[in-house]
Structures are given as structure tokens and as C-alpha cells.
Amino acid sequence: MPRPPLAREKVLDAFEAILIEDGERAATLDATAKAAGVSKGGLLYHFGSKDDLEAGLMERLDHLTTLDLERMTTAEEGPVAYYVRTSVMEDDALDRALIAATRLAQGGSTHAADMLRETRRRWAETIRPHVRDTASLDLVMLVSDGLYFNNSLDVHGPERLVPRSDELAELIALVLKATA
Numbered sequence: 001m002p003r004p005p006l007a008r009e010k011v012l013d014a015f016e017a018i019l020i021e022d023g024e025r026a027a028t029l030d031a032t033a034k035a036a037g038v039s040k041g042g043l044l045y046h047f048g049s050k051d052d053l054e055a056g057l058m059e060r061l062d063h064l065t066t067l068d069l070e071r072m073t074t075a076e077e078g079p080v081a082y083y084v085r086t087s088v089m090e091d092d093a094l095d096r097a098l099i100a101a102t103r104l105a106q107g108g109s110t111h112a113a114d115m116l117r118e119t120r121r122r123w124a125e126t127i128r129p130h131v132r133d134t135a136s137l138d139l140v141m142l143v144s145d146g147l148y149f150n151n152s153l154d155v156h157g158p159e160r161l162v163p164r165s166d167e168l169a170e171l172i173a174l175v176l177k178a179t180a
Contacts, residue, residue: 008046011036012060015053019100024107029053054104058115061097065119068094069126079130080140080179081172083123087144088168089151099152136179143175 014036018027033043047053075082104112131137
């Protein structure tokens with residue numbers, strides 16, 4: 001897949017950052033162009049509308065999810081352990097795309113809501129063969145959701161995140177034992 005032009009990526013990065021920082025209503029074409037350091041005409045060259053910007057962000061999320069699934073299926077620790085371990089937010093490209101898509105979904109974007117559901121479905125389908133039953137799959141998915149949500153809050157500082165980094169391996173072992 002050829003790399004998109006740098007200006008296009010800068011516009012998507014800016015749109016994503018505004019969504020994360022200020023929400024869907026603040027992510028206007030003008031604000032996005034200004035944050036990306038491009039003219040509005042430059043933005044419109046790559047994205048003719050806010051809907052096109054949203055579609056570009058959903059394409060980014062889909063691509064990043066595909067890369068994550070490739071890492072998950074080849075992870076030496078196995079897909080379940082990989083998924084639980086990587087559910088702790090690291091402020092990487094996938095985390096940012098997920099948060100931005102969530103902000104869009106919260107603002108009423110059905111495309112973003114559908115993409116978030118599809119992303120979760122793809123993760124679940126990759127994990128399914130590695131757990132014993134549906135309840136085990138639900139456990140893995142819910143533990144992951146809980147880790148992601150808890151760590152996204154960070155309201156008490158890193159010393160209060162659950163689990164603390166030294167405890168994550170113990171939690172993963174517990175999940176593996178419960179789902180095998």
C-alpha cells in the first residue's frame with residue numbers, strides 16, 4: 001500500500017488531535033486546516049468535507065487494526081496475552097485512532113460507531129480460537145475493556161492505575177488460566 005501524501009497525514013493527525021482534545025464539535029474544517037498548518041484549500045484537496053475527514057480517519061483505524069491483528073496472531077505470548085497486555089493505553093497511533101473514533105461516535109457518527117463495533121468484532125474473532133468458550137471470550141474482552149477504560153482515566157496518576165505495571169503479568173496469567 002503506497003504511503004499517503006504527507007499533507008494528507010498531517011490533516012488526519014490534526015483532525016484526530018482536535019477530536020481527542022476538544023471533541024467532535026470543535027473539529028471543523030477550518031480548525032483542522034489551521035492545526036495541520038495547511039490552507040483550507042489544501043485540506044479540501046485531500047478531504048472535500050468533514051464526512052470525508054471522518055472516512056479518512058475510519059480508514060486509518062481499519063488499517064491500524066489490521067496491523068494490530070497481524071501482531072496479535074504472531075505474538076510469541078499468544079493472542080490472548082497480547083490482547084490483554086496491549087489493552088493498557090500507550091498513546092500510540094491505534095489508541096489515538098480509537099479515541100478519536102469514539103469521540104465521533106459520541107457525537108452521533110454512525111460510521112464511527114459501526115467501525116468501532118467492527119474493530120471489536122475482528123479482535124474477538126481473532127481471540128475466539130484461543131479460548132475454550134463464549135464466556136471465556138467475554139471475559140477476555142471485558143478485562144481488556146476495563147483495562148483500557150481505567151487507564152484512559154488516569155485521574156489519580158500512574159501510581160493508581162490498575163493493574164500497575166508489575167501486576168500486569170499476574171493478571172494476564174490469571175486470564176489465561178481462566179480461559180484455557
